[in-house]
Amino acid sequence: xxxxxxxxxxxxxxxxxxxxxxxxxxxxxxxxxxxxxxxxxxxxxxxxxxxxxxxxxxxxxxxxxxxxxxxxxxxxxxxxxxxxxxxxxxxxxxxxxxxxxxxxxxxxxxxxxxxxxxxxxxxxxxxxxxxxx
Amino acid sequence: xxxxxxxxxxxxxxxxxxxxxxxxxxxxxxxxxxxxxxxxxxxxxxxxxxxxxxxxxxxxxxxxxxxxxxxxxxxxxxxxxxxxxxxxxxxxxxxxxxxxxxxxxxxxxxxxxxxxxxxxxxxxxxxxxxxxx
Numbered sequence: 636x637x638x639x640x641x642x643x644x645x646x647x648x649x650x651x652x653x654x655x656x657x658x659x660x661x662x663x664x665x666x667x668x669x670x671x672x673x674x675x676x677x678x679x680x681x682x683x684x685x686x687x688x689x690x691x692x693x694x695x696x697x698x699x700x701x702x703x704x705x706x707x708x709x710x711x712x713x714x715x716x717x718x719x720x721x722x723x724x725x726x727x728x729x730x731x732x733x734x735x736x737x738x739x740x741x742x743x744x745x746x747x748x749x750x751x752x753x754x755x756x757x758x759x760x761x762x763x764x765x766x767x768x
Numbered sequence: 769x770x771x772x773x774x775x776x777x778x779x780x781x782x783x784x785x786x787x788x789x790x791x792x793x794x795x796x797x798x799x800x801x802x803x804x805x806x807x808x809x810x811x812x813x814x815x816x817x818x819x820x821x822x823x824x825x826x827x828x829x830x831x832x833x834x835x836x837x838x839x840x841x842x843x844x845x846x847x848x849x850x851x852x853x854x855x856x857x858x859x860x861x862x863x864x865x866x867x868x869x870x871x872x873x874x875x876x877x878x879x880x881x882x883x884x885x886x887x888x889x890x891x892x893x894x895x896x897x898x899x900x901x
Contacts, residue, residue, distance in 0.1 A: 649798040650820035664874055665782040672881035687783035741797055745868055748805035
């Protein structure tokens with residue numbers, strides 16, 4: 636078997652340290668994307684529908700995001716029943732955009748490899764049938 | 769305060785169900801991206817360096833990915849000490865590419881909103897200083 640080419644190994648090349656653990660959660664990505672699409676704010680019940688979450692789940696994630704200062708909530712007491720509006724804070728927007736940059740790096744790295752894959756495979760030892768079809 | 773426009777609410781619009789929980793983990797994204805860049809396989813110790821993980825952490829994630837059939841490991845007994853080689857299986861490659869499509873959707877949705885943000889904000893009620901700077 637040919638040895639892996641050491642020159643291709645850069646320590647931490649695929650560590651993706653920018654994938655902020657607070658944000659890198661499926662439901663939270665939905666919440667943050669909803670909020671970034673609506674700078675004027677989104678009502679709790681609408682956010683729940685957009686992200687297809689339960690009350691409890693949404694409340695739990697919002698608590699974490701609000702605790703970290705990324706999301707701001709505001710109770711409005713207009714006509715009808717009180718409503719909770721959620722918005723992205725300025726630091727929240729900044730941090731989400733930074734996270735998105737790292738997410739784009741993952742997509743770029745993997746897509747480039749996927750496109751180059753079949754060609755590179757032809758150069759490697761592919762006799763053991765374990766390589767992707 | 770103006771009411772949110774109901775027409776913009778599509779249930780589950782930002783639910784991102786395609787963000788496969790098995791794959792949507794920072795270290796696992798690193799592992800899968802490393803492996804997709806190297807169809808000929810990556811040695812355990814090299815993968816550990818690429819992803820900047822500890823032995824135990826890498827082993828644990830590989831166990832989960834291998835258990836689900838996404839990754840294949842193979843011990844080689846050539847000259848020198850035995851070496852464990854890891855590769856993406858064909859189903860693993862397929863599932864990772866599907867996951868990447870959903871990841872691209874998140875990036876597209878959020879980027880489109882971020883670009884449109886300032887304009888939309890000017891149309892909303894931005895008097896409370898909570899909107900992004």
